[in-house]
Amino acid sequence: MLSAIIIDDEQAALRTLELLLNSYCPNVSVVAKGHSVAEGLELVNKHNPDIVFLDIEMPQANGFELLEQLPDLDFEVIFITAYNQFAVKAFKYSAIDYILKPIDIEELVKAVEKVTEIRKTKISPRERYKALFQNIEQILPQKLVVPNEGNYKYVDLNAVLKLETHKNQYTFTMVGGTTFTCSTGNLDVENNLLKKGFISTEKGVLVNLNKVEKIDKKGDGTIILEGDYHVALSPTNREKIISHLEKIVQAGKNV
Structure with a gap:
């Protein structure tokens, strides 16, 4: 038995x-x-x-x-x-x-x-x-499970442009510009995403490297995501992030 x-x-x-x-x-x-x-x-x-x-x-x-x-x-x-x-x-x-x-x-x-x-x-x-x-x-497909309105929601990470964290909440910005917010609970979504092709542009903000279309190094510096979505870079780590993104582009990766 x-x-x-x-x-x-x-x-x-x-x-x-x-x-x-x-x-x-x-x-x-x-x-x-x-x-x-x-x-x-x-x-x-x-x-x-x-x-x-x-x-x-x-x-x-x-x-x-x-x-x-x-x-x-x-x-x-x-x-x-x-x-x-x-x-x-x-x-x-x-x-x-x-x-x-x-x-x-x-x-x-x-x-x-x-x-x-x-x-x-x-x-x-x-x-x-x-x-x-x-x-x-x-x-396996890139998926994440997060609490949402008393239940759980499966998030396709390939459709996520940006994640923002604020106090006890996560806000996802999806391809097309729609957003949804969920409670962080005891989830460590940020570290999870950093292992799945996301990069931190400033404290509490992560963007999907697969959705980066352009790096604007003029002015205050921004990353332009799919759909002409602009994300500002933190002044403290702007050069580091731009250098990292440029290396990925030079390596021939799809960012």
């Missing part, structure tokens, strides 16, 4: 998967369910499962961050994902299994059978995840 934990922020998805496992995978026993990375960490350490069914995108932290916090990982992971072409390549390359939402029963059964065979080898799964960690950031 394989002990399993399900971690998914969507209650309906979590319950559906549990019912499918009970009905079609008799060798799997669901010992616990969690709705976040924090809960998942606690449950994994408590139950030491054989399998973790892990949603990729969850509020505050994603499934990969959970695995990165478990250096002595000794269980198999079956990712639950709404992604398709991007995720498939990454998971296959790393010999890691996944199930696309909505869950297909046949795929679920095959994934469990694969885990059963892998567990017989007694090979630590940790090595298989290293390649995934090294490549997944570039393969």
Whole structure:
């Protein structure tokens, strides 16, 4: 019998998967369910499962961050994902299994059978995840989960021009000029974006490098984004930012 934990922020998805496992995978026993990375960490350490069914995108932290916090990982992971072409390549390359939402029963059964065979080898799964960690950031679509009006909103970072922070709020300016504001909560969105192609132009302001169309070095200096959107540069780090942007252009990157 394989002990399993399900971690998914969507209650309906979590319950559906549990019912499918009970009905079609008799060798799997669901010992616990969690709705976040924090809960998942606690449950994994408590139950030491054989399998973790892990949603990729969850509020505050994603499934990969959970695995990165478990250096002595000794269980198999079956990712639950709404992604398709991007995720498939990454998971296959790393010999890691996944199930696309909505869950297909046949795929679920095959994934469990694969885990059963892998567990017989007694090979630590940790090595298989290293390649995934090294490549997944570039393969998966750029998305961010933020609190929004009592729920959570998935933000496509490719459509973000600028982010501004003020006290306890984030304001996103999107392609086309629309904006929306959300509470910062305990999210560290700024550091997250700095790892995903954004640059700080002044305190509390980040712009998407992929949306930079021109650098105006005259006058007080501005960055011109897609749609002729102008962003001023802080006098204290203007030269540093301009130099950084020019190096990117010279390197042939799409900024």
